[in-house]
Amino acid sequence: MKVLGINGSAREDGNTAILIRKVFEELEAAGIETELVQFSGQVIEPCKACWACGGQKNCVHRKDIFRDVFEKMAGADGILLGSPVYSANVSSNMQAFLERAAVVGDMNPGLFMHKVGASVAAARRGGALQAVDAMNHFFLNHEMYVVGSVYWNMVYGQMPGDVLKDEEGIANMKNLGRNMAFLLKALKQEETA
Numbered sequence: 619m620k621v622l623g624i625n626g627s628a629r630e631d632g633n634t635a636i637l638i639r640k641v642f643e644e645l646e647a648a649g650i651e652t653e654l655v656q657f658s659g660q661v662i663e664p665c666k667a668c669w670a671c672g673g674q675k676n677c678v679h680r681k682d683i684f685r686d687v688f689e690k691m692a693g694a695d696g697i698l699l700g701s702p703v704y705s706a707n708v709s710s711n712m713q714a715f716l717e718r719a720a721v722v723g724d725m726n727p728g729l730f731m732h733k734v735g736a737s738v739a740a741a742r743r744g745g746a747l748q749a750v751d752a753m754n755h756f757f758l759n760h761e762m763y764v765v766g767s768v769y770w771n772m773v774y775g776q777m778p779g780d781v782l783k784d785e786e787g788i789a790n791m792k793n794l795g796r797n798m799a800f801l802l803k804a805l806k807q808e809e810t811a
């Protein structure tokens with residue numbers, strides 16, 4: 619089983635990456651493979667509303683890394699989306715990615731069915747709930763199961779590493795990882811029963 623993590627931050631290995639890796643630690647401890655894709659240094663183009671993806675398995679535009687990441691997503695059992703909060707929502711790269719993924723997903727009904735999804739956000743102070751919700755919306759209309767934890771999946775910090783000082787937030791990330799592993803394993807058992 620494999621979980622793909624996608625970091626929408628402009629900062630490589632910043633706070634969002636730390637959160638994703640905290641979730642990964644628990645997944646890996648449960649024997650689940652992980653892979654992290656980071657959008658830093660990349661520009662993800664927005665959807666052009668051309669509908670050329672109709673009848674295709676992927677977006678037809680090749681200017682950025684979208685196609686590769688979408689393919690990895692389609693091949694994973696679980697998807698962990700992470701974004702820093704920018705202007706009280708997800709980063710524009712994450713928004714553009716979700717826009718396009720949603721349209722290509724709509725052109726391919728069932729592609730994400732019964733996969734497991736979770737979303738995490740790093741914030742200095744405000745807007746994290748909107749960011750987590752924005753990412754979860756992708757899962758919720760693509761027949762996926764959304765994993766929760768004991769609080770909404772947001773952790774506070776500004777400069778890289780600051781999130782590690784939010785002990786409650788980090789404990790919540792680890793719990794999220796254990797819950798994600800539980801659901802992935804339960805679904806696998808059901809599939810093979």
Ligand SMILES: Cc1cc2nc3c(=O)[nH]c(=O)nc-3n(C[C@H](O)[C@H](O)[C@H](O)COP(=O)(O)O)c2cc1C
Binds near residue numbers: 634
């Ligand atoms: C363009 C930009 C906009 C931001 N907007 C917000 C915001 O609306 N609310 C907030 O709490 N933090 C905001 N922040 C702070 C980041 O969310 C915070 O520093 C986060 O930890 C960055 O995560 P990263 O290290 O993964 O990039 C903003 C940062 C940037 C660069």
